[in-house]
Amino acid sequence: MDLPVMPPVKPMLAKPVKKIPPDMQYEAKWDGFRAIVFRDGAETELGSRTGKPLTRYFPELVAALTACLPERCVLDGEIVIARDGHLDFDALTERIHPAESRVKLLAERTPASFVAFDLLALGDDAYVDRPLTERRSALVEALSGAVPPVHVAPATTDPELAADWFRTYEGAGLDGVIAKPLDLRYRQNERLMFKIKHERTADAVVAGYRFHKSGPIVGSLLLGLYDEAGALQHVGVCAAFSMRRREELVAELEPLRLGADEEHPWAAWAEESAHESARLPGAPSRWSGKKDLSWVPLRPERVVEVAYDHMENGARFRHTAQFRRWRPDRAPESCTYAQLEEPVRYDLAEVLGG
Incomplete structure (x- = not known):
């Protein structure tokens, strides 16, 4: 060539x-x-x-x-x-x-x-x-x-x-x-x-976090929404905090860490077969390679408002969501897919023919 x-x-x-x-x-x-x-x-x-x-x-x-x-x-x-x-x-x-x-x-x-x-x-x-x-x-x-x-x-x-x-x-x-x-x-x-x-906002449940690559500070928050059956589905992550804020979040979220005898909605995240019937963090991926996908489980009791551009197949945030504010006034169970705005359907053929 x-x-x-x-x-x-x-x-x-x-x-x-x-x-x-x-x-x-x-x-x-x-x-x-x-x-x-x-x-x-x-x-x-x-x-x-x-x-x-x-x-x-x-x-x-x-x-x-x-x-x-x-x-x-x-x-x-x-x-x-x-x-x-x-x-x-x-x-x-x-x-x-x-x-x-x-x-x-x-x-x-x-x-x-x-x-x-x-x-x-x-x-x-x-x-x-x-x-x-x-x-x-x-x-x-x-x-x-x-x-x-x-x-x-x-x-x-x-x-x-x-x-x-x-x-x-x-x-x-x-x-x-x-x-x-x-x-x-x-x-x-x-x-x-x-x-x-496009940017929209949604209220999501914080159900865990991953450590930052630089050490034992928060790298990203794991977000969930409840589906029609009442199951908490993993929909993406929220990141882009300052280093100081990442350190603060570890202490701030400590009271929500699960005890040894407590069950988490995403407890089966490490089992490949579990991803076939639910959206869980850490799904096997050719993109992640040897990246550590382990995370710290939290009791799903805290709600955060995040900004996102759009949903992938109506199931998860397509890109990393952006932190906007905590929502202590919202009950976790109220954070469902029903709150999400769906764009009016448009045929791709009309775009390519334009």
Whole structure:
């Protein structure tokens, strides 16, 4: 492979802002695997955000990209999987599997798509030092003949349309809106774009905590919500405390630590089979590797208000939740899934056809 831009490439990033900024190019924020595609003739490679290859996990996508893309090019975009008109991140994570037979099976059952939103190289020319407007125009022209599962991300310079996308596209599983300065050059691993994400709040039960990697202080709080059957389900974690606050939380939560004779709703967390029927902390994962997933169980008596962007399959917080305040006025049993706001359903096909 011999291209003007060679792997590995660390993609350009975005920093969070509260409002959609004016006078920019706007795109939907996709919830998938960021990927850099390198094609040189018969060779097509997929690079991840960290630079590690993704090629072997998406053979059906490699074949589609080789068929659709220009002979020699480098693209930035997102690998996604859709089910019933909605992005499915769980199905995407299942694709990262060591067994070739499993990868082949999943490629048939849950085929992936690629949504291109930037052009880094075409033919013998690198485009990284050209402004976004020029890169976008070249991208649209280069992929004019592309067919599903290869797509060009919809883009607009109309902030009102971007605001409409922000409201409606969440119903298809998208994550918000990305804003890009029109004269922006492509700079690897730099936060030069802007992301506007959904934020909601929920009251959750604190049912345990994990220690911080630096020592015996709180790393993250384990959060739970009660389902319709009255079972406490693990829905994610709350983190991002200062080091001083992490130390204080150990003493603050000490009265809630379970005694040796007390039972915890998530007592079976270490048993792999238990995760099949309940959402528990510490589920086996190819992503966690040898990471210590043990935790300190607490009596589920304390309620915290957290901010979150959206739920994954309606079951858990997609990303780490942010602490807002303690809620001593709330009973733990009142912290149910019923409080969560569900976005109006929107068909992903309408997004990709926009």
